[in-house]
Amino acid sequence: MLDRNAIGRSSPPTLNEVEKGAIRRFAEAIGDYNPIYYDEEYARASGYPTIVAPPTFPASFHSAADLRELLGVGIKSLLHAEQTFEYERPIFAGDRIFVATRVADVLERSGPAGGKMDVAVIEDEGRDEEGTVVFRARRTLVIRAQKEGA
Amino acid sequence: MPARKLYFETVRVGDELPALAKSPVDRVQLARYAGASGDFNPVHVDELYARSIGMPSVYAPGMLVMGFLGQLVSDWARGAQLRKYTVKFVKIVWPGDTVVCKGRVTDRWGENGRYFAEIDLWAENQKGELVMKGSATIQMFYSLEDETRQRSGQPPIMVDVPRESLLTAVPEPAPAPQTVAAAADKKPAPARPATPAAKKPSAKAAGTKKK
Numbered sequence A: 001m002l003d004r005n006a007i008g009r010s011s012p013p014t015l016n017e018v019e020k021g022a023i024r025r026f027a028e029a030i031g032d033y034n035p036i037y038y039d040e041e042y043a044r045a046s047g048y049p050t051i052v053a054p055p056t057f058p059a060s061f062h063s064a065a066d067l068r069e070l071l072g073v074g075i076k077s078l079l080h081a082e083q084t085f086e087y088e089r090p091i092f093a094g095d096r097i098f099v100a101t102r103v104a105d106v107l108e109r110s111g112p113a114g115g116k117m118d119v120a121v122i123e124d125e126g127r128d129e130e131g132t133v134v135f136r137a138r139r140t141l142v143i144r145a146q147k148e149g150a
Numbered sequence B: 001m002p003a004r005k006l007y008f009e010t011v012r013v014g015d016e017l018p019a020l021a022k023s024p025v026d027r028v029q030l031a032r033y034a035g036a037s038g039d040f041n042p043v044h045v046d047e048l049y050a051r052s053i054g055m056p057s058v059y060a061p062g063m064l065v066m067g068f069l070g071q072l073v074s075d076w077a078r079g080a081q082l083r084k085y086t087v088k089f090v091k092i093v094w095p096g097d098t099v100v101c102k103g104r105v106t107d108r109w110g111e112n113g114r115y116f117a118e119i120d121l122w123a124e125n126q127k128g129e130l131v132m133k134g135s136a137t138i139q140m141f142y143s144l145e146d147e148t149r150q151r152s153g154q155p156p157i158m159v160d161v162p163r164e165s166l167l168t169a170v171p172e173p174a175p176a177p178q179t180v181a182a183a184a185d186k187k188p189a190p191a192r193p194a195t196p197a198a199k200k201p202s203a204k205a206a207g208t209k210k211k
Helices: A022-028 A040-044 A069-072 B025-037 B047-052 B060-078 B143-152
Strands: A014-015 A076-088 A097-110 A116-127 A133-143 B016-021 B079-087 B100-111 B114-124 B130-140
Touching: A022 B025, A022 B060, A069 A076, A069 A097, A069 A116, A076 B060, A097 A133, B016 B060, B025 B060, B060 B079, B060 B100, B060 B114, B060 B130
Parallel strands: none
Antiparallel strands: A014 A097, A076 A133, A076 B079, A097 A116, A116 A133, B016 B100, B079 B130, B100 B114, B114 B130
């Protein structure tokens, strides 16, 4: 079983500057050619102040979190099982977003084969320079711990 | 010219999003996504590493597939604001796989001049197997008139629309395929509460009906 003391551990907010080129490369990697991700004029004509970031763009944000450190166990692998984003507003080119990561939960779930598996829920929160929340992200990770002995 | 926008007044429960068939995933795309996302986990980009841990090859990060489904929603819901977007990763997507993204409106409601719809989302591979499922909540203007008013600083159009899922029986979709070999979560999330076949002849009427 994982260390339940990990719950609540967090990393300090880390600045992420949202660059147009980064948005473009991210959208290109997905194969999404919606002009609001590439073309400033088009984005404005669509009612946005500037180029918009795709919904999953926060996946590219850095945080200071080292999950292995936060979770405090020998981790063999992490399997991404679920992902949720909540948005207060779209993310735009030029945004300066501070991302903090915390361990929201550590629990045991029944695995596919009937056994137990360890699950960690990690939350990222992105705030703008005024401290207003822009998005929240929640990752559910299945953890395979390093074998101890057998 | 920006594309037409989606307004609440035209959205109906049961509306299907036009399916989005992505190009087959290849290793170049995996490399690009690794670079763009900053996630250089070698299982996605290093063939030798992936084989060394017993995988047949590198495979797509779940977040790439979540990006595909995000494209489906954003393309359909132009002008809307995505409020919530959630997925479960069901099956691995391999190089060569073609992912098809699908969605259906399951609910709509309006309160205090704010209008929302909920959309069930799922993605299948070329064999028709479910690889991802999830949902999105979007917020829209009620109509073009509502948007025009709000953009000129006037108050929104106020129409109280109760959650339609409470009123209407939606024909039960069948996106869930045979085997859902979820590595992480054995029990598939319960299907959306299928209002047990309430055969209301009036159920087709638009959603402003009071219960």
